[in-house]
Amino acid sequence: MKKMKKLYLALMTFALVFSLAACSSADSDSGGSGEADGVQELTIKISHVVAENTPKQHGALAMKEYIEKESDGKIKVQVYPNSQLFGDKDEYQNLVANNVQFIIPDMAKLVGNDPGFNIPSMPFLFKDDEAANAFWDGEKGQEIFKRLEKDGVLGLSMWPNGAKHITNEKKAIKTPEDLDGMKIRTQGGQLLEALYGDLGAGSTSIPFGELYTALQQGTVDGQENTFSNIESKKFDEVQKYMTVMGHTRVDYALLTNTKFWDGLNDETRKIIEKGVEEATKVARDSAADLNDEALKTLKDRGQVEIHELSESEIDAFKKHLEPVYSEWAEKIGADIIKDAESKSK
Template sequence: MGLFKKNFFTIFLIALLLSMTACGSKSSENTASSSSSGSNDIQELTIKLAHEVAENTSQHTGSMAFKEYIEKASEGKIKVQVYPNGQLFGDKDVHQQLIANNIQFTQIDMAKLVGNDPRFNIPSLPFLFKGDDEAIKFWDSDKGMEIIQSLEKDGMYGLAMWPNGPKHLTNDKRPIKSPKDLKGLKFRTQGGQVLEKLFSAAEAGSVSMPFTELYTALQQGTVDGQTNTFVNIESKNFDEVQKYLTVSGEARVDLVFFANKKFMDDLNEPTRKIIDEGIKAGTEKARQASKDMNIEARKKLEERGEIEIYELSNEEKEEFRKVWSPIYDEFTPIIGEEYIEAAKQTNQ
């Protein structure tokens, strides 16, 4: 009888252990399955995108296309909050706020990034690109994307170039028809060594200041003029505080669409796919809107008649090229000849 009880107890223990092992295995399988299933779900997120310009700009139009695509494709699981006009952060702060992940997306003027990488001086080189198409072609190329993606080490993913267009000179003193007309005037710039040289080469002064402060600076005479795209001139009503506009196209305003690196790295695959498609949708819309809106903005400025508009002839542009040609000699070694040559190739 004692032997029977002993054998029975042993069998009972073995059966109990087998049962527990099976249950544990089943539980583990269920947990893994649940985790796997969760990783295939679209994450519920609230994304903040901040920029410094007005709603009636290509930058904002692209931002809204980005928002609309993502919210629709995620069926509302991902919400995108867009803050234009420096409402959330001024352009001095937006860079650091992106790195800190207080916002997840923004667009930054390349001229404001030259301290991080001097290759971002490329849009400021005088008369380098014929137009938007040529600039886009360069920035979409391997050489261009190499520059756009150069700030990953700082916690920023460079995603795409968003054009704002060619820049034109405005001031409240006199028409600008030749380099000598710039002499003695003070212009606001976005910043950057090349932009400073553009004005100093013509014996003009320059000062860097935030775009959000520019209207007041022009109104109060802190600066005599500025250089910007038709869209930025018209949308910010600079024609109210400037008398003369020269259609010069001497440089460009091009931006990089950035994302916070940690935010992007934390996305699962289906969520990342939606975000990536949203980036494409925003970029396509911004690029087309830049062309259309600059044409429309010029028309509005002409119709309002508040500012005298003068367009440089090819001969007059050649005068400026001669004055500014030493800039290429100085900055080619700094920027890199291979990048400048790649940019020039897009015009052929």
């Protein structure tokens, strides 16, 4: 009798444990409890290669502020400017490895991944920042971003630096012929090489941090950059002439790791997505403001002679560069170029 009683108690205990386990499993699968609920506790790293007083840094800090506030501190965001974490040469590989969760590279650094990232270097393609923003926010721009998914990378947004302009030490540039024989520092890439080659100029890639010395020593005659970069690096101290051209652009891509992104639950992803939206707005507004202020400062300093191309002078450059434009439009994709052109109409 005692044996039967012990067996009965054992069976009842087993049944109770099994029942509790089943209930626990059901709760977990439904998302009713456990890690699937609520904001995940995370540490996110954002790395970029430029200084603090830049659209990149302003956007990154806005992203940090929003995400940390809305997550009640459960998500920590660490921002690393000035190549403190990774530099131009290794940041993409470290994003792929998920050693960093967000990077903001110059699109010129991505042309080897996909020819669509040559868009900012297409001569006179966009009339202003708004046209460039509209393209990258639209269907074809997002299509280019999606092509990085083969690497385990997700493109989220474009952050502009702005239109580029040429400075040089030799003479005022007003016509395509004025560039003949000059040596110009560019960001690099086959499209920019072709562009300056068509204008009779040599082009070379020099690290941005070494450019002031290269201009000072005459290693190159000139360079192309945004107003904010020209002013903040004081290139007007070692250059006599600046031509306001807007012929090409500097634009950045905000990228994340797909494994990281797919590992976020809905509540966490919504906060980060909204943080990206807020950061993008801040970065875009900051770029426009910094360039406006920089041009005013350059004029006030009066160290460089400034010439702004007229419409007829711009048309002369466009006509001269038609062969380069047509060749690279085909490489990038006629449908993509058509869409980009439509944003400036």
